[in-house]
Amino acid sequence: MDAQPQIAPQDLLREHGVQVTAQRLAVLRAVSQHPHGTADDVADAVRHEIGAISRQGVYDALGVLVDKGLLRRIQPAGSPARFEHRVGDNHHHVVCRVCGGTDDVDCAVGAAPCLDAADTHGYEIDEAEVIFWGRCPGCREPAGGT
Ligand SMILES: [Zn+2]
Ligand SMILES: [Zn+2]
Numbered sequence: 351m352d353a354q355p356q357i358a359p360q361d362l363l364r365e366h367g368v369q370v371t372a373q374r375l376a377v378l379r380a381v382s383q384h385p386h387g388t389a390d391d392v393a394d395a396v397r398h399e400i401g402a403i404s405r406q407g408v409y410d411a412l413g414v415l416v417d418k419g420l421l422r423r424i425q426p427a428g429s430p431a432r433f434e435h436r437v438g439d440n441h442h443h444v445v446c447r448v449c450g451g452t453d454d455v456d457c458a459v460g461a462a463p464c465l466d467a468a469d470t471h472g473y474e475i476d477e478a479e480v481i482f483w484g485r486c487p488g489c490r491e492p493a494g495g496t
């Protein structure tokens with residue numbers, strides 16, 4: 351893990367042109383503490399920290415933070431959207447088919463698109479969405495089982 355320079359969250363928001371509010375700060379903190387959480391996970395964590403916040407308030411804050419590049423939104427097939435604060439490195443994810451567990455996988459290239467399309471059909475390609483699917487250690491069948 352790279353040690354990231356510690357920038358105060360409120361400065362981070364200002365740097366990205368986001369008005370600082372207690373809700374946005376709490377949402378940002380909740381996502382950094384619960385990477386790959388759903389909006390509901392984030393709402394639970396935020397309520398725990400600052401008390402009442404409407405579901406819509408959480409969605410709005412997440413939307414702004416994603417728009418401004420402070421958070422990344424991923425949505426594996428069949429899963430609700432998940433949010434994380436690790437942005438800008440084009441990392442990928444491995445998702446467990448059984449429990450939905452999600453982990454980060456570094457991108458060998460590090461910048462999007464990290465795969466070349468055989469035929470772009472004239473499109474200007476800016477991203478290749480890569481998700482690895484499988485079963486996590488907890489969901490794999492015990493070795494030697496039938
Ligand atoms: Zn699993
Ligand atoms: Zn991730």
Ligand SMILES: [Zn+2]
Nearest residue numbers: 457458459464
């Ligand atoms: Zn890649």
